[in-house]
Amino acid sequence: MASKRVVRKLSLCMILLLCLSGCWDSSDIEDISFAMGFGIDASDDEQEPIQLTTQVALTKKQGEQATAQQGKLFQNVTLKANSIHEMVRGLSLQLPYPILTDHLETVVINQDIVTDYDLFILLDELLRDNITRLSPSVVISAQQASDILATNIDGEITSDYISAFFTNETSTMKILPKVRVGDVTANLISGTSVILPKITKDKKTVKLDGAGIIRAKDNKLTGFLTDKEVEGVNWLTGEGAGGLLNFRDEKGNTIIYEIQHYKTKSNPHYKNGKLTFDVQITAQGWITEDWSLTSNNLSEKYVDKLERLAAEEVVKIVEGTMKKLQQDYKTDVVKFYDSFRIAYPRDYQKMQKDWDNYFADADVKYDVKIKIVNTGDLVKEGKPK
Amino acid sequence: MGKIIEFLVRTDVWLGTIVVVLVPVLSALLFHKLKELRRQTNMRPKQHFIPSSIVLSEKLTSNVKSIKAIVGDSSDIIFRQFKLGNDNRSCSIVHIDGLVDTQQLQQAILHPLLHGKQTKTKLNLFKSQSIKDYLLNHTIEVSDIKVTKEIDKVVRQLLSGSVLLLVDGLDEALLLSVKKWVSRSVEEPISESLVRGPRMGFIENLRDNTAILRRMTTDPNLTFKDFDVGERTKKQLTIAYIRDIANEELLTEVTRRIEDLDIDHVAESGYIEQLIEDNYFSIFPQVQSTERPDRVMAAILEGRVAIMLDGTPYVLIAPATFSIMLQSPEDYYERWIPMSLIRVLRYVAALLSVFLPSFYIAFVSFHQGLIPTDLALAIAGTRVGVPFPTIIEALLMEVSIELLREAGLRLPKPVGQTVGLVGALIIGEAAVQAGLVSPIMVIVVSATAISSFVSPQYNAGIALRSLRFLSMFSAALLGLYGISLFFVALCIHAVKLKSFGLPYVTPGTLYSKEDWKDFFLRLPLFTMRKRPAEYFPKDQVRMRKK
Numbered sequence: 027m028a029s030k031r032v033v034r035k036l037s038l039c040m041i042l043l044l045c046l047s048g049c050w051d052s053s054d055i056e057d058i059s060f061a062m063g064f065g066i067d068a069s070d071d072e073q074e075p076i077q078l079t080t081q082v083a084l085t086k087k088q089g090e091q092a093t094a095q096q097g098k099l100f101q102n103v104t105l106k107a108n109s110i111h112e113m114v115r116g117l118s119l120q121l122p123y124p125i126l127t128d129h130l131e132t133v134v135i136n137q138d139i140v141t142d143y144d145l146f147i148l149l150d151e152l153l154r155d156n157i158t159r160l161s162p163s164v165v166i167s168a169q170q171a172s173d174i175l176a177t178n179i180d181g182e183i184t185s186d187y188i189s190a191f192f193t194n195e196t197s198t199m200k201i202l203p204k205v206r207v208g209d210v211t212a213n214l215i216s217g218t219s220v221i222l223p224k225i226t227k228d229k230k231t232v233k234l235d236g237a238g239i240i241r242a243k244d245n246k247l248t249g250f251l252t253d254k255e256v257e258g259v260n261w262l263t264g265e266g267a268g269g270l271l272n273f274r275d276e277k278g279n280t281i282i283y284e285i286q287h288y289k290t291k292s293n294p295h296y297k298n299g300k301l302t303f304d305v306q307i308t309a310q311g312w313i314t315e316d317w318s319l320t321s322n323n324l325s326e327k328y329v330d331k332l333e334r335l336a337a338e339e340v341v342k343i344v345e346g347t348m349k350k351l352q353q354d355y356k357t358d359v360v361k362f363y364d365s366f367r368i369a370y371p372r373d374y375q376k377m378q379k380d381w382d383n384y385f386a387d388a389d390v391k392y393d394v395k396i397k398i399v400n401t402g403d404l405v406k407e408g409k410p411k
Numbered sequence: 412m413g414k415i416i417e418f419l420v421r422t423d424v425w426l427g428t429i430v431v432v433l434v435p436v437l438s439a440l441l442f443h444k445l446k447e448l449r450r451q452t453n454m455r456p457k458q459h460f461i462p463s464s465i466v467l468s469e470k471l472t473s474n475v476k477s478i479k480a481i482v483g484d485s486s487d488i489i490f491r492q493f494k495l496g497n498d499n500r501s502c503s504i505v506h507i508d509g510l511v512d513t514q515q516l517q518q519a520i521l522h523p524l525l526h527g528k529q530t531k532t533k534l535n536l537f538k539s540q541s542i543k544d545y546l547l548n549h550t551i552e553v554s555d556i557k558v559t560k561e562i563d564k565v566v567r568q569l570l571s572g573s574v575l576l577l578v579d580g581l582d583e584a585l586l587l588s589v590k591k592w593v594s595r596s597v598e599e600p601i602s603e604s605l606v607r608g609p610r611m612g613f614i615e616n617l618r619d620n621t622a623i624l625r626r627m628t629t630d631p632n633l634t635f636k637d638f639d640v641g642e643r644t645k646k647q648l649t650i651a652y653i654r655d656i657a658n659e660e661l662l663t664e665v666t667r668r669i670e671d672l673d674i675d676h677v678a679e680s681g682y683i684e685q686l687i688e689d690n691y692f693s694i695f696p697q698v699q700s701t702e703r704p705d706r707v708m709a710a711i712l713e714g715r716v717a718i719m720l721d722g723t724p725y726v727l728i729a730p731a732t733f734s735i736m737l738q739s740p741e742d743y744y745e746r747w748i749p750m751s752l753i754r755v756l757r758y759v760a761a762l763l764s765v766f767l768p769s770f771y772i773a774f775v776s777f778h779q780g781l782i783p784t785d786l787a788l789a790i791a792g793t794r795v796g797v798p799f800p801t802i803i804e805a806l807l808m809e810v811s812i813e814l815l816r817e818a819g820l821r822l823p824k825p826v827g828q829t830v831g832l833v834g835a836l837i838i839g840e841a842a843v844q845a846g847l848v849s850p851i852m853v854i855v856v857s858a859t860a861i862s863s864f865v866s867p868q869y870n871a872g873i874a875l876r877s878l879r880f881l882s883m884f885s886a887a888l889l890g891l892y893g894i895s896l897f898f899v900a901l902c903i904h905a906v907k908l909k910s911f912g913l914p915y916v917t918p919g920t921l922y923s924k925e926d927w928k929d930f931f932l933r934l935p936l937f938t939m940r941k942r943p944a945e946y947f948p949k950d951q952v953r954m955r956k957k
Contacts, residue, residue: 032440039432052890054801055775056794060787085791128780129787159780186784 056085059123062100063132063162063185065171066110066148068139074106076139076148078113079172081185082121083129100183104172110151127155130162132185133207134171134225137238137247144245146214153211160208163189166222166238166247174225177232184232188225191234199260199269199285200253202237210240217242217378219357221259224250241357242382248355251347258347261307261340262360264290271311271396273339275318275332282315283336283396294366296373301388303362307340312400329398337394348390358385442692449691460643461563471501471579478505478575481566496527500542501579510572512591519552520574520587542581551576555588567645594619600702600724602869605741612702617647617721623704624651624717632656633711636666640683640720643675648683651707651717658714658947664911665716665729680720680727687729689909694877696870697910699731706740714948730911730946734918734930736871737761742933751932757865758931764863765878768809769886769894771855772801777890793849802887804848808856809880811838816860917945 065079082101103120105113117125135148152158165188167174175184192204202223213220220240225232237256241248251259260266271283288309295302313332351357363381367374377384418424465477475490482488491504502524506516527550547556557573559565565584569575572590597619600612613620621635632654639645650665668687677683680700688697701707702724707717710728718727737757742750774782775790782790797804815834819827839857842848859879866872878901885893908915918926926943928934940954 032436036432036436039436052776052800052887054794055779055787055791056797058779058791060779060784060791062784083788083791085788085795126779129784131784 053124057123058126059083059117059121060085060129061125061127062129062183063134063175063188064130064152065134065136065167065175066139067136067171068142069106071106074108076108076110076113076143077104077106077172078110079104079134079175080114080117080125081175081183082117082125083183098178099181102172102175110148111155114151127152127158130158130185131183131189133162133164134167134174134185134188135164135222136167136169136171137224140166140238140240140247142246145220145240145247146211146245149207149211152207158207160211161206163192163204164207164210164222165205165225165234168224168226168235174227174232177227177230179231188232192223195269196267197269199257199266199271201234201266201269202256202259203265203267214240214242214245217381218361218363219359219382221251221359239351239355239357239359241355248357251350254343255347255350258343259360261288261344262290262292262305262347262362264288264307265361268311270314271309271336271339273336275335277318279318280315281313281317281332281335283311283332283398284314285309285311286399287311292360292362292365294362294369296366296370301366301384303365303388303390305344305390305392307344307392307394308397309340309395310397310399313398316401329401333396333398336396336398340394340396341392344392344394352386352388356386357382362388445692461566463563465562467560467562467565467582467584469580469582471503471577474577474584475503475505477562478566478569478577481562482570493521493525495578496525503577505569505575505577507570507572510590510592511574512589515553515589515591516574519589520576523550523552542578543583546576546578546585551585551587553587553589557586557588558583559586560584597623603701603703603706603739603867605739605744607744608740609703609705611704613704613707613719613724613726615722615724617649617719620704620719620724620726621649621651624708627704627708638669640669640672641675641677642673644677646677647721648677649719651719652711653714656712656714656942656948656950657716658949661714661716661730661911661946665718669718677720679723680718680725683718683720684727689911693904693908694874695733695905695908695915696736696868696874697731697908697915699728699735699868700725700870701728701868702726703740709740709743713942714946730913731915732910732913732917732945733871733905733915736868737866739867743936747933747935751934754933755931757867760862760865761871761875764859764865764872764875765882766894766898767859767862768805768855768879769882769897770891771852772805772883772886773890773894776801776887790849790851793851796846797849798847800887801852802883804852805856805883806880808838808842808848808852809859809883812856812860813876913945918943 060083061080062083063079063081065081067077067079069075069077080103082103084099084101103117105116105120107113107116114125114127130152133149133152135145139148149164152162153160174188177184179187189204192201195201195203202221205220205222210220210222219242222238222240223234224236224238226235234253236253237251237259239248239251240246257269260269266285266288268285268287271285273281273283275281286309288307288311291306293304293306295304347360351359358381362385363374363378374381461481465481467474467477475492479490487508489504489506489508493502493504494500495502504516504520524546543558547558557568559568560583565575565586568586572588572592574587574589576585576587578585594616595614597611597614599610603612611623613623625633630653633651634654635649635651638648638650640648648669650662650669652662665687669683672683672686674682674686684696684698684700685691690697698718699710707726707728711717715728715730718729720727737754742754775794779787779791799807811834815831815838818834819831821827822830839853843850843853863872863876863879866875882894882897885897887893889896905916906914906920914920918930925941926945928938929943937954941951942948942953944951
């Protein structure tokens with residue numbers, strides 16, 4: 027009787043388990059094509075207007091003593107179609123193993139395609155795909171994205187190389203913080219403009235050079251900022267992590283101020299339909315280079331003078347940037363909307379759709395305080411050489 | 412409908428189902444069978460190895476004859492007949508050659524008996540009572556003398572090394588203890604060596620072992636309680652405890668389980684361990700075994716009970732918990748900060764020795780996205796050309812490591828080292844060169860092997876070693892999800908497990924902050940003023956003031 031019960035239980039188990047289909051996710055790591063970067067270009071073909079370049083890491087090469095060969099560590103596959111996912115799947119016709127986008131580092135977007143197409147549409151597939159992460163960085167390219175990705179730098183995978191630039195943000199103000207796919211889409215959804223780092227190909231290498239601005243109105247490229255203007259953006263957002271400030275004294279001698287850390291606060295005032303921002307910038311740092319060779323480096327008067335000159339230079343930089351943003355591009359990429367939203371939440375709700383225009387008409391006042399905490403070790407008395 | 416039928420006739424579906432169903436069902440059936448086997452009462456009739464029909468009489472010749480009948484004609488039994496020096500009464504000495512100190516036998520027994528002079532004429536030697544008195548009080552120069560009538564006891568004592576003195580006209584036998592046999596000297600315990608601490612280990616002789624314990628304390632409460640285990644071989648077993656510390660209930664439980672033992676021969680304390688443990692299906696050892704006297708002393712001072720068996724240096728300590736398996740006496744001998752860190756390291760090592768290969772399998776065959784990009788590319792690069800999936804690769808390496816380990820144990824010492832060296836070279840170098848395994852797998856396997864050596868208790872180490880394989884299979888089936896399931900199952904089992912009424916994961920389950928002082932960390936000694944509450948000691952205070 028006990029055995030009868032056992033048999034009944036056993037058969038029940040069998041039937042129940044048969045209804046479950048097996049889900050086998052196992053696939054060995056060497057049987058996978060790691061997609062490291064995507065490049066999106068426009069194509070001449072009308073039927074297939076988009077061109078996708080996928081950068082795949084070559085693991086075979088690394089296995090066979092990569093140091094000896096110094097060959098290419100990646101393989102680029104370029105396809106044309108009218109949809110991104112179509113092209114991603116089309117890779118299966120050319121690559122032996124399925125694509126894994128978990129390790130995607132960079133998405134390079136050509137400037138031409140983003141002037142024609144909504145950026146949100148271009149990134150739609152990456153956002154919906156449940157495997158892809160939101161962390162790859164998004165950059166805009168002056169040249170064809172396929173060319174950028176094809177740049178062969180010894181011992182490097184180009185998209186990895188590009189993405190690694192953003193770790194340098196502590197050493198210069200000319201690098202924007204890394205813009206991730208998630209940031210871009212989040213901004214575009216909430217209707218704010220986005221600034222994307224621009225990458226250019228320079229002979230045999232690639233470099234960061236300024237930035238491109240995507241306006242919120244139609245999610246398309248409006249224009250570019252030079253790296254000097256990017257510096258201003260960093261001063262205004264307060265999101266930079268440090269860098270240099272290059273200014274001149276009255277005699278035209280170059281002086282370099284290294285920013286240890288700085289803080290930016292924009293205080294909005296909204297009265298009778300008039301929008302003004304008081305921007306307070308405070309910075310702390312060192313003098314690291316002084317071409318004037320002044321001997322009285324330590325005198326308070328001299329330091330005060332340098333602090334004033336540096337502050338004037340910062341104002342000049344941010345005013346230049348602001349002028350371009352307000353007059354030429356009419357986009358708020360310095361995130362003033364955030365402080366305004368916090369101060370005037372009701373008003374912002376009404377103004378949100380048209381924010382970029384309000385921003386363009388706003389008055390901005392600057393209050394810059396630069397502090398020099400260290401003038402360097404030049405303490406010698408007497409005449410300069 | 413057609414699709415369902417199509418699905419149902421697929422062979423892989425059936426194969427998978429059969430595997431998924433049969434494995435648990437078969438193991439459940441097996442466990443059921445084992446349970447029944449254990450529950451089955453022993454139908455063996457009570458055996459009498461010494462016929463109780465024989466009784467000692469007053470006649471010497473018949474007594475000698477019956478003893479001869481019982482012990483047979485073994486060549487090592489010596490019967491010596493002689494006459495008492497004073498009145499020519501017939502006597503007989505029986506003893507086992509080799510278990511008796513012959514010099515003492517000559518000087519303290521034979522000589523006084525043979526040369527006894529009739530000092531007290533008042534003694535009426537025809538009364539058996541006065542012969543006994545004469546022998547015990549005036550002649551024999553041995554301190555440990557037992558007088559008994561029971562033939563069973565007589566024979567057992569004779570066979571364990573006592574000298575048997577039979578006197579004509581006396582229906583009792585005198586058992587004189589002048590035992591001496593070859594025994595090993597006290598050495599450093601091999602399986603549990605420490606950097607700091609006594610270099611003393613238990614040996615095979617039970618009396619020496621109890622003496623070692625006795626040497627460590629003059630506390631009159633240290634108690635040894637004797638039992639005879641083994642129906643046929645009657646080995647001596649002693650439980651040691653401190654009378655005013657050890658919990659009463661624990662003592663009765665240990666006593667009950669030992670008295671319940673029914674087996675004809677106990678070869679080693681491992682037999683006792685397996686017969687008195689709570690759960691025989693569990694992979695974890697539920698009784699601690701050690702050959703370090705300091706460890707035993709510390710344990711019985713905490714209120715635990717030590718079980719010592721004659722013939723083995725391994726002493727059992729009950730109850731045991733998982734945390735004890737990762738503790739070493741050295742934790743208390745060295746200063747607390749480094750030893751706390753080392754203890755944490757042991758927990759990490761235990762975790763690694765179970766889960767490291769399975770994590771490797773899970774990451775490499777399921778969750779490639781969770782590895783940092785550069786590492787992922789490096790692993791992929793090294794695995795190119797490896798013909799097996801990760802699980803087979805891992806099994807191959809793990810099995811060969813286990814083989815090497817086992818072979819190294821069995822071989823004589825000098826050869827064993829060579830085998831280890833050659834094996835490591837072959838596995839490390841040649842297997843990678845031949846493309847059978849990837850270099851990273853070699854790193855993983857050797858790191859695992861090293862961390863499994865960290866466990867201070869050998870039996871805990873082998874338990875973790877076997878768990879590793881289960882964990883590897885679950886990782887190969889379901890990735891990280893499988894590992895989590897395995898871990899949860901392991902936790903459920905460990906929480907359910909008890910050792911002599913004490914939950915196995917104590918103090919992990921007890922909400923007592925007191926015992927956590929000596930769990931992952933070993934806090935300074937002055938913080939542990941009370942004995943661990945987990946053993947419910949009668950005397951709780953260990954240290955009154957700083």
